[in-house]
Amino acid sequence: MDILYYLQTFDHFIIYLVASLLLFGLGTFLFKWLTPYSERDLIRAGNVAVSLKLLGKMAGLVVVLQSAIRSSINLIDLAIWALIAIVIQVVLHLIIEHVFTRKTNLAKEVEKGNVAVGLFLGGISILVGLIVAATISY
Template sequence: MDLTFYLQTFDHFIIYLAVSLVLFAIGTYIFKLVTPYSERAEIKNGNTAVSLKLLGKMAGLVVVLQSAIRHSINLVDLAIWALIAIVIQIVLHLVIEYVLTRNTNLAKEVEKGNIAVGLLLGGVSVLVGMIVAATISY
């Protein structure tokens, strides 16, 4: 095992980690912008449904970022793929949440604490993230 190789590439690890964490924060922030209620306040008040939904969104985002990291050829490529994937994931989530369930306001159900709906939407975010992640390749 050549320890010098790892020491020489450690800076790349740190840079990719920092950029990925920033992209994660940006994606999470954008998700919070499209949510019609304060997730922070709801979670602080003990709303498990909101917590499950947010956790699913974040997990789906991590899956997408992981794929972007694996398939990128440099930092610019990583940022471009990650931002495209974040936007696609948000759009698909909104389509699923609002268009396919026209007769039920799922956001209101989650805000009211409906754990089943929160878990479903969080799970859908993970599944959509997996599909989006699988499409990031060369």
């Protein structure tokens, strides 16, 4: 094992880590910005449904970012694919949520603490993230 190799590439690890965390923060911010209620306040109040939904969104983003990291050939490639994937993830989540909200307002159900709805929407975000991640793997 050549420890010198790992020491020489450690800066790449740090750069990709910081870039990925910033992209994760951007994706999470977009999701929170589009949410009609304060997730932070509701989670502090003990709303498990909101926590599950947000956790699912974040997990879906991580899956997408993980795929972008593995598939990228450089930092610019990572940023481009991650941004595309984040936008696709957010748009698909909004579309799917709209499809399921034709007869009921799922956002209000989650806000009221409906754990089943929060878990369902969080799970949908993870599943969509897996699909999006698979499409950017080349």
